[in-house]
Amino acid sequence: MVTHDEGGDASSSTGSGFLSRVFSTRHKTIGLQYLWLSLASVLVGMVLSALLRVHSSWSDTAIPFLSGIETTPERYAAVRLLHGSLMVFFVLTAAPQLGFGNFFLPLQIGAEEMAFPTLNCLSLWLTVASLAGMTASFFRPLNQGINVWLVSAAIFSLAALLSALNFCVTTIELRTQGMTLPRLPVTVWAWFVNAILSMLIFSVLLAGCTAVLSDRLLGSNFFSTAAFLAQQPQNLVRQGSLPVLWQRLFWYFAQAEVYVAMLPCFGIITHLIATFSRKPVWKERLVVLSICGVGLIGFCVWGYHMFATGMNPYAPLVFSVLASSLGIPAAFLLASWLGTLWDGRIQFTTSALFAIGFISLFIAGGLSGIFLARHDLSRAAVSEDFVIGHFHLVMGVAATFAILAGLFFWFPKLFGCRMNETLGKVHFWLTFAGVYCIFMPMHWLGLLTQSNLLPEAQRVGLASAGASIRTLVTTATIWTVAAQLLFVVNFFGSLLRAKKAEENNPWRATTLEWSIASPAPAENFGAEAPVVYRGAYELSGTAPYEFAPQHISPELLAQKLR
Amino acid sequence: MPGTTSTPELESVLEKKDGGGGGSLPPTGGGGDDDKKRPNSPSSPNRYYVGMAIGIVSVLMFFMALASAFLVRKRGADWAPVHIPALLWFNTAVLLASSGTLEVARKRLANSDTFGFKRFWLVTTVLGVVFLAGQVVAWRTLVNEGIYLASNPASSFFYIFTGAHGLHLLGGVAALIYVAKRNFDTAQLTRTVAAEVTSYYWHFMDALWLFLLALLYLGK
Numbered sequence: 008m009v010t011h012d013e014g015g016d017a018s019s020s021t022g023s024g025f026l027s028r029v030f031s032t033r034h035k036t037i038g039l040q041y042l043w044l045s046l047a048s049v050l051v052g053m054v055l056s057a058l059l060r061v062h063s064s065w066s067d068t069a070i071p072f073l074s075g076i077e078t079t080p081e082r083y084a085a086v087r088l089l090h091g092s093l094m095v096f097f098v099l100t101a102a103p104q105l106g107f108g109n110f111f112l113p114l115q116i117g118a119e120e121m122a123f124p125t126l127n128c129l130s131l132w133l134t135v136a137s138l139a140g141m142t143a144s145f146f147r148p149l150n151q152g153i154n155v156w157l158v159s160a161a162i163f164s165l166a167a168l169l170s171a172l173n174f175c176v177t178t179i180e181l182r183t184q185g186m187t188l189p190r191l192p193v194t195v196w197a198w199f200v201n202a203i204l205s206m207l208i209f210s211v212l213l214a215g216c217t218a219v220l221s222d223r224l225l226g227s228n229f230f231s232t233a234a235f236l237a238q239q240p241q242n243l244v245r246q247g248s249l250p251v252l253w254q255r256l257f258w259y260f261a262q263a264e265v266y267v268a269m270l271p272c273f274g275i276i277t278h279l280i281a282t283f284s285r286k287p288v289w290k291e292r293l294v295v296l297s298i299c300g301v302g303l304i305g306f307c308v309w310g311y312h313m314f315a316t317g318m319n320p321y322a323p324l325v326f327s328v329l330a331s332s333l334g335i336p337a338a339f340l341l342a343s344w345l346g347t348l349w350d351g352r353i354q355f356t357t358s359a360l361f362a363i364g365f366i367s368l369f370i371a372g373g374l375s376g377i378f379l380a381r382h383d384l385s386r387a388a389v390s391e392d393f394v395i396g397h398f399h400l401v402m403g404v405a406a407t408f409a410i411l412a413g414l415f416f417w418f419p420k421l422f423g424c425r426m427n428e429t430l431g432k433v434h435f436w437l438t439f440a441g442v443y444c445i446f447m448p449m450h451w452l453g454l455l456t457q458s459n460l461l462p463e464a465q466r467v468g469l470a471s472a473g474a475s476i477r478t479l480v481t482t483a484t485i486w487t488v489a490a491q492l493l494f495v496v497n498f499f500g501s502l503l504r505a506k507k508a509e510e511n512n513p514w515r516a517t518t519l520e521w522s523i524a525s526p527a528p529a530e531n532f533g534a535e536a537p538v539v540y541r542g543a544y545e546l547s548g549t550a551p552y553e554f555a556p557q558h559i560s561p562e563l564l565a566q567k568l569r
Numbered sequence: 570m571p572g573t574t575s576t577p578e579l580e581s582v583l584e585k586k587d588g589g590g591g592g593s594l595p596p597t598g599g600g601g602d603d604d605k606k607r608p609n610s611p612s613s614p615n616r617y618y619v620g621m622a623i624g625i626v627s628v629l630m631f632f633m634a635l636a637s638a639f640l641v642r643k644r645g646a647d648w649a650p651v652h653i654p655a656l657l658w659f660n661t662a663v664l665l666a667s668s669g670t671l672e673v674a675r676k677r678l679a680n681s682d683t684f685g686f687k688r689f690w691l692v693t694t695v696l697g698v699v700f701l702a703g704q705v706v707a708w709r710t711l712v713n714e715g716i717y718l719a720s721n722p723a724s725s726f727f728y729i730f731t732g733a734h735g736l737h738l739l740g741g742v743a744a745l746i747y748v749a750k751r752n753f754d755t756a757q758l759t760r761t762v763a764a765e766v767t768s769y770y771w772h773f774m775d776a777l778w779l780f781l782l783a784l785l786y787l788g789k
Contacts, residue, residue: 168627176575181617206623210630216637221729226719228647229638229726501762 027230030132032124035130035527036486038110041101042414044138048097049407050495053567055090057488059083062483081149088156089145095402096163097138102410103275104205105134105170105286108198111417112174114520114527115192117183117537117558122176133166154223161216164209171209174202183519185539190557192518192543196295197274200302205267207306212260265402266305271300272409273340276362279412280344282516283359284351285554287544294343297336298302304333337373341366356514357431364439365405371443372401375450393453396446404442411435411494416503419509423526426501428519434493441487483546515554518543614762621766623775628737632777635733636784639726643788649721653786654710660703661782667696668775671768678764687749690764693771694745697738704735730781738774741767 031037090507112120121127140159144152178199182191191199218229277419281288288294344366353359377399452473512521519537520527537558545555555564617737642648674689702758708731711724718728 122620172620172623172627176616176620178694179619180613206627210627211634214631214634214638217733218635218729221718221725227729228719228722228724229642229729 010124018131029127029520032128033529034109034113034121034124034127035529037127038106038108040104040131041109041134042421044135045106045410046097048093048101048138050491051092052093052098053491055086055093057484059086059090060481060484064477078220082309085145085149085152089141092141092156092160093138095264095268096141096160097134098410099402099406100167100264101134102266103200103271103406103413104174104198105131107194107275107410107413107417108174108271109170110421110527112177112195112198113181114420114523114531115195115518116181116186117519117532117539118177118181119531119536120181121173122181123173127173130166130169133162133169137163137166157216157220157223161213161220162211164216166212167205167209171202171205174198175206177204183536183539186557187324187539189292190539190542193277193291193294193298194271194274196517197271197277200298200545201267201270204263204270204306205304208260208263208267209394215260219386263305265374265398266301268402268406270298270301270305272406273301275409275413276510277340277347277363278342279358279362279416280347280366281544281546282416282514283354283356283362284347285354285546286347286351287348287542289343289349289545290339291343291542291544293339293344297339297343300336301333304336326484330443334373334377337369341370356415357426357428357435358412358415358514360432360435361408361415364435365408368400368405368408368442369438371447372397372399372405376401390450390453396449396453399449400446404446416514417520419513419525420520421526422502423509424457424501424504425509425513427497430493430497430500434490434497437493440485441490444483445480445487448480452476452480480533512556517545517554517556520556522556584731585618614758615718617758617762617766618769621769625769628773629777632730632733635729636781639730639784639788642722642726645722647721648723650715651711651723651727651785653782654707656703656707656710657782660700660707661778663696663703664700664775664778666770667693667700670696675768677774678761686764690745690749694742694749697742697745697771701738701742702736704731707731724768727785730785734778734781735775737777741774744770 028036050197063130109121111346113119121460124310137159140155140162143375144155144159146152147155176189178195218227222229277288277294348363375393377461379394379397414421415426415431455473510523511525512525513525514521519532519539523532523539538560539557542559543557545557552564552567559567671690671693674686675691677685677689678681708728711727714722718725748760748763748767751760751763753763
């Protein structure tokens with residue numbers, strides 16, 4: 008049972024320092040802790056990716072300090088696994104939903120705290136434990152490491168379930184007076200829909216992990232018998248692949264996991280585009296419906312990952328149609344972003360640049376997704392480099408851009424100062440050019456040199472031709488990773504600079520978190536809960552006011568006009 | 570609703586239209602801002618109901634994932650059905666009875682008969698523990714017959730279904746004990762609410778067990 012405690016009031020009154028600060032139950036502290044966790048993970052994960060590229064281009068080059076870390080196929084796979092786990096679980100899942108969500112969801116709906124603060128603290132520390140476990144699994148021998156990894160994934164699922172529960176209840180129950188559903192900022196919608204989706208899919212991952220672990224440790228027979236594979240149509244079962252059932256359960260989770268990473272990003276981008284174009288969100292209702300649609304369809308499309316594995320022959324068509332129908336809400340979202348930008352008075356801050364960069368990456372990566380979603384075309388397109396290029400553009404890098412956009416935007420509310428705009432813009436352009444140089448050529452590599460449709464002899468010939476492209480990709484990777492130093496300098500430099508009193512609302516935004524001081528005070532809104540009078544995006548250029556914050560009463564607004 | 574309450578707001582709307590000229594003004598009034606008390610006041614018990622409802626969906630999803638794996642895996646050639654120990658029928662009756670006594674206890678609590686509540690609540694807890702003990706005995710029977718977790722896929726599923734359900738029910742027993750022992754005088758959460766939320770979970774565990782039993786019985 009959950010005990011309700013007053014969100015760390017004890018810690019502030021006793022002031023007994025370190026422990027109560029670290030194991031705080033306040034939503035803002037927890038949100039920041041998630042963000043720090045993500046920052047650490049993203050830096051390590053990025054270095055690992057550079058390591059992987061260097062290895063695949065110049066496999067006999069010894070890297071100082073790191074020699075031997077990826078030299079055997081087994082270690083190489085371990086590096087890939089660590090890179091993937093860090094990025095997917097602790098950056099893409101943690102930062103936009105758990106980091107920003109924990110910090111800003113209660114602020115944007117005018118609540119004092121999350122619904123279950125103790126539960127929130129518990130899920131943070133389960134996440135930390137899972138991170139420690141996944142990192143530890145890297146240093147174990149493969150067979151043992153996988154067990155540790157599976158336990159960590161199960162712990163992460165549990166943590167994700169607990170925080171999803173918290174997000175759902177908070178959004179449903181703790182909205183302040185006047186914050187009706189149509190008035191919710193799109194960010195809150197996205198966090199909410201995403202929490203519902205997480206609720207469903209992390210249970211499945213937990214079940215899958217339980218069964219696999221029981222197979223590996225207790226010798227049970229959920230996935231491990233060859234007899235099951237023998238039952239499947241022979242031409243569809245590829246030799247040497249993992250048992251299909253585990254893949255099915257895993258992809259049930261993993262495909263939806265892509266949307267778990269993307270949904271909050273959609274929310275953040277919609278929010279930022281409107282704020283920086285100084286225009287209301289174009290077709291806001293449709294955007295909210297699209298976000299719900301992405302959640303719903305995203306939950307149903309796991310099957311298309313099975314194209315490469317082989318599955319029941321009539322199913323591909325169903326999943327292909329489903330996967331393609333994801334294009335519909337995605338197209339609505341895109342139309343809304345462009346419609347909002349259209350004719351807007353766009354303020355090209357670093358945050359806005361990253362948001363627009365997100366749109367660009369989303370289009371580029373989404374287009375190659377169409378190839379993969381069609382069960383007939385995917386035969387030609389499914390190849391390692393093509394798929395890596397596709398999902399890194401649309402999921403990895405695009406989501407990272409959304410996180411950076413959100414960070415630049417909310418930095419004043421998080422830390423009470425702004426990040427340096429000039430450094431930020433240079434960082435943006437270097438990164439933007441860099442990621443296109445990495446992932447676009449990867450698509451070509453996949454289509455040209457690894458296509459399953461080509462005869463073997465021709466593929467060998469083409470593979471050597473791909474070597475120069477590979478070198479380009481690797482060089483660009485090193486370049487892009489190095490460019491992130493600018494971000495690190497900017498981030499810590501901004502933190503260290505003497506904190507001036509930052510204005511409450513530097514971006515002239517409308518939502519509730521900007522009605523309070525920067526950085527957000529411990530008690531959020533103080534004794535009096537805010538009252539909401541209007542929708543979240545009253546940034547009308549034509550009305551008598553430039554923008555109307557949600558919490559200003561119409562009377563007050565009228566007074567200000569006079 | 571807005572028509573009656575928002576006269577001053579309407580005035581301000583008109584004022585601005587005159588002053589500023591055109592432009593769609595924000596919709597004022599609207600649902601939800603009638604003078605209800607702050608919804609996030611800590612005393613509101615709704616969060617516990619909603620939280621439990623969502624938690625139940627999540628637990629259901631966990632078992633549905635395993636159930637779908639069960640249905641797919643059943644087609645395998647190595648599937649050797651497990652016969653269900655007769656004790657399970659007794660256990661089922663015990664669990665069903667515990668749901669009944671739980672409701673009786675809640676009725677006593679509603680009539681502010683604390684003593685009756687505590688007695689029936691204790692009976693429910695004991696029945697829950699008896700069920701769990703019965704499940705362990707059923708496992709032992711199977712083990713004595715040489716059917717282990719690792720014997721074949723059917724036995725693996727039998728043990729994981731009963732085991733996962735038992736673990737969840739153990740959480741329910743812990744909740745029952747918590748509700749009985751906790752001092753609710755100073756807490757924002759009242760005993761009535763806590764008992765109701767726990768009862769949702771307990772009945773759900775009950776229904777889930779019937780589902781799993783049907784799956785194991787019909788699906789063998």
